[in-house]
Amino acid sequence: MPDVTGAPQNRTYWNETASVPSFPALAGDIEVDVAIIGGGIVGVTTARLLKDMGQRVAVIEARRVGQQVTGKSTAKMTSQHGIIYQTLEQKFGEDRARLYGEAQERGVRRISELAVQWGIKADIEPMPAYTYTNDESYVSQIEKEVEVAQRLGLPARLEHGDIGLPYNVLAAIRFDSQAQFHPVRYVAGLAATIPGEGSHVFEGSRAIEWEPTRVVTDHGTVTARHVVMATHLPLGQVGMYYAMAYPQAEPVLAAPIRRVPPGMYKNAEKPGHSIRTHRHENGQVYAIAAGTTFKPGHPDEEQDYIQELERWLTKNFEAGPIEYRWINEDYTPMDSAPFIGWSSKSDGYLVATGFDAWGISNGTVAAMIIADLATGRENRWLDIFDATRVKPIAGAKEFVVENAEVAAHLVSGYLSRKPKSYDELEPGHAAIMKVDGENVAAFKDEGGVVHAVSAVCTHMGCLVGWNATDRTWDCPCHGSRFELSGEVIHGPATQPLGSKVTG
Numbered sequence: 411m412p413d414v415t416g417a418p419q420n421r422t423y424w425n426e427t428a429s430v431p432s433f434p435a436l437a438g439d440i441e442v443d444v445a446i447i448g449g450g451i452v453g454v455t456t457a458r459l460l461k462d463m464g465q466r467v468a469v470i471e472a473r474r475v476g477q478q479v480t481g482k483s484t485a486k487m488t489s490q491h492g493i494i495y496q497t498l499e500q501k502f503g504e505d506r507a508r509l510y511g512e513a514q515e516r517g518v519r520r521i522s523e524l525a526v527q528w529g530i531k532a533d534i535e536p537m538p539a540y541t542y543t544n545d546e547s548y549v550s551q552i553e554k555e556v557e558v559a560q561r562l563g564l565p566a567r568l569e570h571g572d573i574g575l576p577y578n579v580l581a582a583i584r585f586d587s588q589a590q591f592h593p594v595r596y597v598a599g600l601a602a603t604i605p606g607e608g609s610h611v612f613e614g615s616r617a618i619e620w621e622p623t624r625v626v627t628d629h630g631t632v633t634a635r636h637v638v639m640a641t642h643l644p645l646g647q648v649g650m651y652y653a654m655a656y657p658q659a660e661p662v663l664a665a666p667i668r669r670v671p672p673g674m675y676k677n678a679e680k681p682g683h684s685i686r687t688h689r690h691e692n693g694q695v696y697a698i699a700a701g702t703t704f705k706p707g708h709p710d711e712e713q714d715y716i717q718e719l720e721r722w723l724t725k726n727f728e729a730g731p732i733e734y735r736w737i738n739e740d741y742t743p744m745d746s747a748p749f750i751g752w753s754s755k756s757d758g759y760l761v762a763t764g765f766d767a768w769g770i771s772n773g774t775v776a777a778m779i780i781a782d783l784a785t786g787r788e789n790r791w792l793d794i795f796d797a798t799r800v801k802p803i804a805g806a807k808e809f810v811v812e813n814a815e816v817a818a819h820l821v822s823g824y825l826s827r828k829p830k831s832y833d834e835l836e837p838g839h840a841a842i843m844k845v846d847g848e849n850v851a852a853f854k855d856e857g858g859v860v861h862a863v864s865a866v867c868t869h870m871g872c873l874v875g876w877n878a879t880d881r882t883w884d885c886p887c888h889g890s891r892f893e894l895s896g897e898v899i900h901g902p903a904t905q906p907l908g909s910k911v912t913g
């Protein structure tokens with residue numbers, strides 16, 4: 411895919427340890443039963459399940475399957491989502507909170523079943539999942555979470571002290587019978603089972619226009635009975651989910667470690683620390699660790715949190731050298747449950763978003779629900795996930811305005827300390843600057859070449875911010891991400907940032 415500057419944003423541990431098939435771009439116009447925009451875990455699993463139901467499907471992927479948010483995650487397969495069940499019970503009631511847990515457990519098992527059924531070597535490894543605390547003020551929440559999770563029928567128990575980490579903890583929730591896997595090998599392996607009998611997987615094919623029964627890409631048009639938006643956040647204005655779920659970025663590191671913990675871990679408090687392991691083909695065990703969340707395009711926090719995570723990993727796990735660093739994003743839904751199903755009772759897109767960094771199990775659940783809905787079946791999990799449950803109109807404008815203000819604030823603070831012309835920009839540095847009265851996002855590479863694009867996000871006009879780790883421009887408002895060339899990496903934007911002449 412286009413990466414004209416050698417930017418490191420596709421250099422992740424998972425992408426580099428998977429040898430995956432490639433798929434052709436769409437060429438011309440075709441017709442299928444269900445068109446699926448997006449080839450992450452949601453899109454590819456939906457396609458597989460629909461094909462099993464006798465449907466002809468087309469996965470339309472703008473870049474490479476499995477390598478975007480799914481391929482940048484820590485890839486824990488678990489129903490243990492931090493402190494969530496007490497929140498869900500409070501917001502949705504006990505029965506719906508139970509449905510959430512049941513769905514996640516089923517989603518985790520479905521991944522294993524599909525891997526076995528299709529012979530996918532996805533490195534699935536059974537592993538307990540822990541959320542722990544060393545902060546007195548979280549202990550009662552941990553205790554309550556165990557009590558609620560047990561009542562909901564989940565495999566939870568309370569632990570203290572030694573949970574296999576290099577340090578003792580005050581309290582921990584342990585879920586048994588969970589697992590971890592290789593997300594790129596899994597999604598790409600599953601995608602390889604789809605082409606044939608009237609079904610397709612297309613890479614390098616970006617959806618640029620859509621209707622409930624038609625997707626126009628930069629390489630042709632797909633007509634279908636239904637369109638699934640499996641693009642992490644629905645594109646453009648569909649369902650206005652950007653007004654009901656906000657983006658959070660997180661640093662992720664991968665490094666060989668010599669103290670190997672026997673589980674998957676995450677703490678409840680900040681700074682955030684999440685860790686799992688993976689045995690590399692070179693024989694070494696690597697940690698894949700994630701840190702504290704921050705607003706995308708906020709370079710100061712990004713650098714602070716990535717350094718803090720490096721210190722934590724190195725000190726506690728005899729880790730090093732840090733071989734991979736990247737930033738990933740997910741959307742936090744405003745009422746704690748993802749939005750899955752029809753985007754509205756009238757416009758007829760099938761959507762899945764708001765996974766709050768738990769979209770491996772939730773994404774598989776989403777695929778199961780969407781496959782049912784697209785084939786006219788009912789799905790009782792909709793009782794908690796129903797994507798029409800909140801009317802987006804009320805409050806949406808305020809949400810957008812508020813975010814736009816935050817973005818403007820962030821960028822203007824950033825501007826005041828940064829160069830004001832291309833000449834003042836040091837090699838290896840980036841800045842938002844005014845050029846001929848326009849906001850320009852500029853990066854000067856180590857060879858002195860300036861890469862300049864419009865700093866105005868093509869989704870709804872917020873100013874993008876710099877991501878120094880991946881060398882991308884990320885939008886704080888709704889999480890769109892762009893390469894240095896302006897090419898879209900992540901929606902809801904679908905149009906590139908306009909390029910600028912640099913003299």
Ligand SMILES: Cc1cc2nc3c(=O)[nH]c(=O)nc-3n(C[C@H](O)[C@H](O)[C@H](O)COP(=O)(O)OP(=O)(O)OC[C@H]3O[C@@H](n4cnc5c(N)ncnc54)[C@H](O)[C@@H]3O)c2cc1C
Nearest residue numbers: 448450451452472479480483484485486617767768769770
């Ligand atoms: C730091 C971090 C760690 C995480 N760790 C875990 C974890 O351990 N366990 C867990 O359960 N979850 C985890 N998650 C969450 C999980 O990774 C995501 O929720 C999930 O992968 C989202 O899957 P998806 O299919 O919706 O998105 P994606 O994988 O991003 O797939 C969407 C696809 O749509 C494509 N696309 C976008 N726009 C277009 C367009 N216009 N045309 C065509 N294609 C398009 C994209 O290129 C992309 O490939 C983590 C998240 C973060 C941020």
Ligand code: FES
Nearest residue numbers: 867869870885888
């Ligand atoms: S992602 Fe919505 S304005 Fe940038």
